[in-house]
Amino acid sequence: MKFLCVVYEEPNNGLGPQTEKEADDLVNEHLDYDETLRQSGHWLIAQALQPVETATTVRMRNGKISITDGPFAETKEVLGGFVLIEAKDMEEAVQVAAGIPSARMGFIHVRRVYEFEKK
Amino acid sequence: MGNGTGISNGLTLKMSEDASEKLRETIDEIYRLESRRVLATLIRLLGDFDLAEEALHEAFTTALEQWGREGLPKNPRTWLVSVGRFKAIDNIRRRARFDSSLAQIANELGPNTENPFETEDEDIEDERLRLIFTCCHPALSPDAQIALTLRTVCGFTTEEIAHAFLTPPPTIAQRIVRAKAKIRDARIPYEVPSHADLPDRLDSVLHVIYLVFNEGYSASFGASLTRHDLSSEAIRLGKLLVELLAEPEAIGLLALMLLQESRRAARVSPTGELILLNEQDRSLWDRAQITEGLRLIQQALASRRFGPYTIQAAIAAVHARAATADGTDWNQIVALYDILIQADPSPIIELNRAVAVAMRDGPEAGLVIIEAILARGDLNDYHFIHSAHADLCRRLGKTAEARASYERALLLTQQKSEREFLERRLRELYNNAS
Numbered sequence: 001m002k003f004l005c006v007v008y009e010e011p012n013n014g015l016g017p018q019t020e021k022e023a024d025d026l027v028n029e030h031l032d033y034d035e036t037l038r039q040s041g042h043w044l045i046a047q048a049l050q051p052v053e054t055a056t057t058v059r060m061r062n063g064k065i066s067i068t069d070g071p072f073a074e075t076k077e078v079l080g081g082f083v084l085i086e087a088k089d090m091e092e093a094v095q096v097a098a099g100i101p102s103a104r105m106g107f108i109h110v111r112r113v114y115e116f117e118k119k
Numbered sequence: 120m121g122n123g124t125g126i127s128n129g130l131t132l133k134m135s136e137d138a139s140e141k142l143r144e145t146i147d148e149i150y151r152l153e154s155r156r157v158l159a160t161l162i163r164l165l166g167d168f169d170l171a172e173e174a175l176h177e178a179f180t181t182a183l184e185q186w187g188r189e190g191l192p193k194n195p196r197t198w199l200v201s202v203g204r205f206k207a208i209d210n211i212r213r214r215a216r217f218d219s220s221l222a223q224i225a226n227e228l229g230p231n232t233e234n235p236f237e238t239e240d241e242d243i244e245d246e247r248l249r250l251i252f253t254c255c256h257p258a259l260s261p262d263a264q265i266a267l268t269l270r271t272v273c274g275f276t277t278e279e280i281a282h283a284f285l286t287p288p289p290t291i292a293q294r295i296v297r298a299k300a301k302i303r304d305a306r307i308p309y310e311v312p313s314h315a316d317l318p319d320r321l322d323s324v325l326h327v328i329y330l331v332f333n334e335g336y337s338a339s340f341g342a343s344l345t346r347h348d349l350s351s352e353a354i355r356l357g358k359l360l361v362e363l364l365a366e367p368e369a370i371g372l373l374a375l376m377l378l379q380e381s382r383r384a385a386r387v388s389p390t391g392e393l394i395l396l397n398e399q400d401r402s403l404w405d406r407a408q409i410t411e412g413l414r415l416i417q418q419a420l421a422s423r424r425f426g427p428y429t430i431q432a433a434i435a436a437v438h439a440r441a442a443t444a445d446g447t448d449w450n451q452i453v454a455l456y457d458i459l460i461q462a463d464p465s466p467i468i469e470l471n472r473a474v475a476v477a478m479r480d481g482p483e484a485g486l487v488i489i490e491a492i493l494a495r496g497d498l499n500d501y502h503f504i505h506s507a508h509a510d511l512c513r514r515l516g517k518t519a520e521a522r523a524s525y526e527r528a529l530l531l532t533q534q535k536s537e538r539e540f541l542e543r544r545l546r547e548l549y550n551n552a553s
Contacts, residue, residue, distance in 0.1 A: 053297060054305035056258035065319070069260040069301075 002044065002086055002113040003093035009080040009106040016105050029101045037085065042096050048081035080106065084113075142187050149195050150179060155274055157199045159246035161207070163309055164200070168271065168299045170207050177210075178203035247272070248363040251356075253302065253309050255324040263298035264327045266291050272359075273352055283349050284334065311364075321364075325372050325428060328356050332376050336383075350380055361415075367422035371429025374415035378435035381408035392543065393536040397444040409439045427463035430455055449479035466497035470504050482511040502531035506541060513548065522548050
């Protein structure tokens with residue numbers, strides 16, 4: 001079954017990379033972990049997001065599109081990316097999530113994916 | 120100039136100083152007239168606001184050196200675009216020695232991009248429009264839209280914007296940096312929106328222009344009621360927009376700003392106190408601005424696609440046409456407010472309508488409407504509703520209520536001339552009572 005590992009960052013908790021070198025290392029570590037998951041058969045898709053400052057909020061109200069800036073980085077936790085995995089149960093999904101490098105700096109929400117069938 | 124007779128070294132030197140002084144003046148003038156259009160084109164060609172600003176600066180520096188030796192090019196604007204672009208590509212190439220991804224960017228920008236010398240004038244006009252729509256993109260916060268528009272479209276310095284908005288320069292600088300980063304990283308397109316999106320996106324542009332105008336017209340905080348620079352800049356921007364895109368609401372907004380601006384000299388007494396419309400010396404109103412405003416309203420109304428700005432301008436026009444306050448056609452003003460409420464429902468417009476009703480039917484009729492708005496709790500923190508309420512109570516002889524409302528209004532505004540006006544009214548009430 002599928003699980004979504006939603007990656008949150010806490011930019012102000014001081015646990016993130018401090019130097020450019022550390023940031024580069026972190027990117028490499030992420031790419032390596034993707035490769036590990038591919039080989040173990042867990043990996044479906046993973047993406048990291050541009051900083052929250054680039055986010056735009058879209059709403060449809062009364063047939064009209066409304067576009068606003070934000071949400072903003074002032075919130076303590078920001079969505080940083082996601083990893084969609086195949087795992088046999090929540091236990092296994094949590095093990096996979098714990099290995100995502102971001103788990104050491106922010107946190108990961110693990111959510112099981114609905115698998116709807118059209119009725 | 121430069122006739123080479125060389126009467127004396129001193130004279131030659133003097134002449135070349137004159138020449139360079141003259142060249143500097145010419146270049147200053149070209150900067151004033153053309154720099155925004157050159158910048159708009161460079162942003163499109165280079166795909167980056169910061170690179171384009173840097174390129175603009177270098178192009179003018181080069182002009183200062185080269186035009187002195189070789190004379191003015193036939194078309195200074197296209198020369199500046201071309202030189203700016205080559206300088207930018209040069210800079211990217213130089214930096215690319217340390218970063219291979221930049222080398223690719225430099226190559227993409229290089230020989231294959233279109234030659235700016237072939238760009239037609241109309242296209243360049245379009246580019247300023249592109250710049251306006253991008254700076255006012257709704258995905259940027261309103262604060263950022265204003266700062267970026269003043270910086271790039273109007274050419275204000277960060278310090279000038281900070282001064283105009285009574286905000287520390289680093290705050291403005293940060294807003295601009297963030298806005299540029301968002302445009303770049305979130306891939307906000309540098310373009311005039313498609314026909315389907317145009318009305319909504321135009322709203323956002325008009326809103327920014329009107330905010331700038333209002334900030335100048337009635338400074339919300341501090342000593343100066345009229346910060347003329349911002350208002351005239353907003354009008355200039357409004358004219359540019361109408362020139363580039365003759366949409367009825369853009370025309371309506373320009374008319375509205377001109378008609379409001381026409382009253383500037385009459386709005387504040389020599390001692391800096393606010394003078395209400397009905398008490399203004401109408402001979403001080405700027406006739407040229409009124410004439411232009413009235414002409415624009417006709418144009419906007421004739422389109423039959425007008426909206427709230429045009430209707431507000433039409434209301435301002437009724438005032439502008441009245442030779443005296445007593446001669447104001449309040450019937451027409453109330454009727455226009457009725458249309459405006461349909462087009463753009465808001466409690467502030469209801470309040471303005473109530474004031475017009477009071478003028479037409481007497482204070483009691485206006486008071487009923489204002490008290491209904493207050494009862495809904497919509498505008499309880501808005502100082503104008505309390506001062507309007509106070510004014511009607513005063514005219515009805517309800518002194519205690521008038522006093523309470525003036526005091527409430529006083530708590531809600533920091534603007535010096537507004538405060539002085541309210542304090543004067545309060546003093547009058549106390550004096551009459553004793």
